[in-house]
Amino acid sequence: xxxxxxxxxxxxxxxxxxxxxxxxxxxxxxxxxxxxxxxxxxxxxxxxxxxxxxxxxxxxxxxxxxxxxxxxxxxxxxxxxxxxxxxxxxxxxxxxxxxxxxxxxxxxxxxxxxxxxxxxxxxxxxxxxxxxxxxxxxxxxxxxxxxxxxxxxxxxxxxxxxxxxxxxxxxxxxxxxxxxxxxxxxxxxxxxxxxxxxxxxxxxxxxxxxxxxxxxxxxxxxxxxxxxxxxxxxxxxxxxxxxxxxxxxxxxxxxxxxxxxxxxxxxxxxxxxxxxxxxxxxxxxxxxxxxxxxxxxxxxxxxxxxxxxxxxxxxxxxxxxxxxxxxxxxxxxxxxxxxxxxxxxxxxxxxxxxxxxxxxxxxxxxxxxxxxxxxxxxxxxxxxxxxxxxxxxxx
Ligand code: NI
Numbered sequence: 592x593x594x595x596x597x598x599x600x601x602x603x604x605x606x607x608x609x610x611x612x613x614x615x616x617x618x619x620x621x622x623x624x625x626x627x628x629x630x631x632x633x634x635x636x637x638x639x640x641x642x643x644x645x646x647x648x649x650x651x652x653x654x655x656x657x658x659x660x661x662x663x664x665x666x667x668x669x670x671x672x673x674x675x676x677x678x679x680x681x682x683x684x685x686x687x688x689x690x691x692x693x694x695x696x697x698x699x700x701x702x703x704x705x706x707x708x709x710x711x712x713x714x715x716x717x718x719x720x721x722x723x724x725x726x727x728x729x730x731x732x733x734x735x736x737x738x739x740x741x742x743x744x745x746x747x748x749x750x751x752x753x754x755x756x757x758x759x760x761x762x763x764x765x766x767x768x769x770x771x772x773x774x775x776x777x778x779x780x781x782x783x784x785x786x787x788x789x790x791x792x793x794x795x796x797x798x799x800x801x802x803x804x805x806x807x808x809x810x811x812x813x814x815x816x817x818x819x820x821x822x823x824x825x826x827x828x829x830x831x832x833x834x835x836x837x838x839x840x841x842x843x844x845x846x847x848x849x850x851x852x853x854x855x856x857x858x859x860x861x862x863x864x865x866x867x868x869x870x871x872x873x874x875x876x877x878x879x880x881x882x883x884x885x886x887x888x889x890x891x892x893x894x895x896x897x898x899x900x901x902x903x904x905x906x907x908x909x910x911x912x913x914x915x916x917x918x919x920x921x922x923x924x925x926x927x928x929x930x931x932x933x934x935x936x937x938x939x940x941x942x943x944x945x946x947x948x949x950x951x952x953x954x955x956x957x958x959x960x961x962x963x964x965x966x967x968x969x970x971x972x973x974x975x976x977x978x979x980x981x982x983x984x985x986x
Pocket of ligand 1: 697
């Protein structure tokens with residue numbers, strides 16, 4: 592039997608089990624680093640198909656290896672497993688049974704796609720070169736699981752030659768996949784600022800140092816970073832989402848607390864924005880007698896595709912699904928994805944798997960979100976085909 596139809600046939604046979612497992616995971620969503628039952632379900636499914644797995648990597652992460660019959664490189668495939676703190680309002684028969692928690696980003700679907708690909712590749716070991724390393728990652732929604740797994744050695748033993756990631760995408764019709772030619776998702780940085788003045792009576796400003804007035808000035812001044820310091824063709828966002836100061840109308844606030852986020856696409860730009868913010872704070876020290884603390888967390892770098900890996904992934908996708916079903920997306924997303932930490936260390940490509948449900952007006956991270964189940968067999972076939980092709984072409 593030609594391997595082309597063999598993969599599709601194996602996928603067809605596995606799909607009912609994968610759909611059932613997805614519904615089970617959907618009913619029992621677990622938040623970041625709490626994916627204990629999800630990890631058990633993953634290892635149980637792999638175990639049933641005689642695929643060994645290591646658990647407890649990055650707290651609740653799981654790594655499984657499928658070894659081909661022929662020598663070759665090691666390909667990574669990463670799936671995320673966590674849910675969101677959203678109260679589900681879909682009315683689906685398999686809706687979340689946990690109040691306030693929901694798989695509103697389809698990571699339940701991502702998990703079973705990787706499981707299906709692992710089982711399909713294990714069955715096709717005879718035509719598989721090298722090894723495929725499946726990374727079931729916790730805590731993507733908090734952009735912290737990838738770093739936790741990497742800190743626990745997920746990049747080693749064996750090292751990967753390249754890695755693939757994917758996400759379901761309700762803007763892409765089911766049965767199709769989408770891609771971005773280069774930039775996929777933005778970087779994510781988080782900043783905390785404390786402005787420190789001196790409290791005092793509202794009627795005696797000359798005896799105080801007003802942290803609230805300084806904070807208001809600071810928020811305005813920040814607007815000039817993107818508009819005056821960043822190249823107009825380079826996307827960037829600086830948002831202050833929290834500003835707390837003051838306790839009473841006649842008391843001058845001695846401190847102000849601000850929190851915000853920065854998003855960029857270009858390498859090195861978030862560092863430049865951090866430096867600009869620090870320079871403005873230093874200016875306020877002199878100009879407004881305000882002391883400050885700035886805490887900066889580089890949560891995730893921007894996600895960019897490696898050109899060679901993407902070209903090979905697309906060629907596999909076109910062979911598996913037909914060229915009409917592989918779409919270039921019009922623009923990258925200003926959302927972030929911590930798969931970018933893997934992509935920083937290993938040549939990577941990322942695919943969007945169409946999950947649109949006709950007639951359902953929704954998006955990821957909404958309480959009415961649902962994922963088209965056709966994304967499951969499509970995802971299994973594309974990911975497994977790419978692993979088969981990439982391993983033999985890189986060998
Ligand atoms: Ni997601």
